[in-house]
Amino acid sequence: MKFGNSPSEWRHLLPRPGPDSHKHVRGRLGVVSGGALSTGAARLSARAGLRVGAGLVKVFCPPDAAPVLPPSLEAVMLASFATPEQLQALADPMDAVVIGPAAGLVESTALNLAALARTGAALVVDADALTLFRDRPEQLFAWLDRDDVLTPHEGEFERLFPGLLAAEGREGAAQEAARLAGAIVVLKGAATVIAAPDGRLAVNGDGSPWLATAGSGDVLAGMIGGLIAQHMDSFDAARAAVWIHSEAARRFGPGLISEDLPQGLPAVLADLLNGSGSV
Numbered sequence: 001m002k003f004g005n006s007p008s009e010w011r012h013l014l015p016r017p018g019p020d021s022h023k024h025v026r027g028r029l030g031v032v033s034g035g036a037l038s039t040g041a042a043r044l045s046a047r048a049g050l051r052v053g054a055g056l057v058k059v060f061c062p063p064d065a066a067p068v069l070p071p072s073l074e075a076v077m078l079a080s081f082a083t084p085e086q087l088q089a090l091a092d093p094m095d096a097v098v099i100g101p102a103a104g105l106v107e108s109t110a111l112n113l114a115a116l117a118r119t120g121a122a123l124v125v126d127a128d129a130l131t132l133f134r135d136r137p138e139q140l141f142a143w144l145d146r147d148d149v150l151t152p153h154e155g156e157f158e159r160l161f162p163g164l165l166a167a168e169g170r171e172g173a174a175q176e177a178a179r180l181a182g183a184i185v186v187l188k189g190a191a192t193v194i195a196a197p198d199g200r201l202a203v204n205g206d207g208s209p210w211l212a213t214a215g216s217g218d219v220l221a222g223m224i225g226g227l228i229a230q231h232m233d234s235f236d237a238a239r240a241a242v243w244i245h246s247e248a249a250r251r252f253g254p255g256l257i258s259e260d261l262p263q264g265l266p267a268v269l270a271d272l273l274n275g276s277g278s279v
């Protein structure tokens with residue numbers, strides 16, 4: 001079933017806190033950080049997850065990053081892990097976890113992903129956690145569930161699904177990729193295509209070219225994770241996040257850097273939830 005991606009299709013599904021909500025009920029998001037020199041991407045994802053409404057966001061970092069992160073994380077919590085088993089224990093209570101942004105093209109990223117797959121958390125798999133499986137995509141797919149989300153740009157997509165884009169075009173390729181992976185696929189670009197393994201397909205034609213800046217994909221991964229953590233269906237979370245991300249960029253316009261996106265989210269969310277403003 002093919003959808004467009006106008007807010008009227010999903011705005012009623014957006015989470016909002018109830019009178020009795022507390023932070024754990026509202027949704028718990030984990031974000032896996034890279035090492036000491038590679039923490040920025042996880043910070044972008046974590047901040048975006050909080051801004052989109054997750055009640056509690058925790059960054060899980062390797063031990064060398066633990067002294068680096070605290071000064072730049074305020075509302076975001078921090079926990080350090082030295083082994084995949086420790087990561088699994090930390091991630092187990094989470095509703096969703098983002099892994100991949102600046103995670104590193106090293107085997108520990110694959111082992112960490114496997115550990116996360118053993119938890120009940122839905123996974124958002126981005127960046128290095130996609131590229132790492134260039135020569136063995138079946139291993140990644142075997143670890144995924146249908147509520148997990150892959151967020152490749154075209155380069156990452158080609159690494160996991162060589163030749164599919166050229167053969168099928170963006171919509172057909174995303175659909176086939178979702179079927180092969182057994183997970184939601186968000187094929188990013190000027191027109192982002194969101195495909196589910198059950199055949200649902202949405203095309204977001206409203207991309208903002210101001211998003212062509214380093215780290216904007218990390219923000220999107222955090223937003224998708226943040227909405228899933230709030231118990232939104234993964235396909236709806238992905239398409240809502242893609243639209244909101246674009247709208248925040250469009251409103252900010254020239255000079256946008258990825259750090260600006262999370263702080264642009266409240267105004268877009270308020271218009272969506274209150275049914276006011278330009279949306």
Ligand SMILES: NC(=O)C1=CN([C@@H]2O[C@H](COP(=O)(O)OP(=O)(O)OC[C@H]3O[C@@H](n4cnc5c(N)ncnc54)[C@H](O)[C@@H]3O)[C@@H](O)[C@H]2O)[C@@H](O)CC1
Nearest residue numbers: 039040041100101102103104127128153154155214215218
């Ligand atoms: N603030 C941060 O700490 C940031 C860290 N990042 C991390 O930095 C590391 C390296 O990122 P790179 O950007 O080099 O990795 P990429 O995999 O994005 O880029 C590597 C190559 O892929 C191709 N490529 C990139 N985007 C493409 C697109 N949209 N369509 C087609 N081909 C494309 C290009 O040939 C590029 O040289 C990753 O771990 C990444 O997660 C980035 O996410 C940017 C921000």
Ligand SMILES: Nc1ncnc2c1ncn2[C@@H]1O[C@H](COP(=O)(O)OP(=O)(O)O)[C@@H](O)[C@H]1O
Nearest residue numbers: 188189190207208209211212214215216217218
């Ligand atoms: N020209 C463009 N028009 C619309 N959206 C774009 C454009 N260029 C990039 N984007 C969006 O910006 C984000 C870039 O993500 P990604 O390539 O993963 O960047 P990074 O790895 O630096 O975080 C995606 O959401 C993509 O759809």
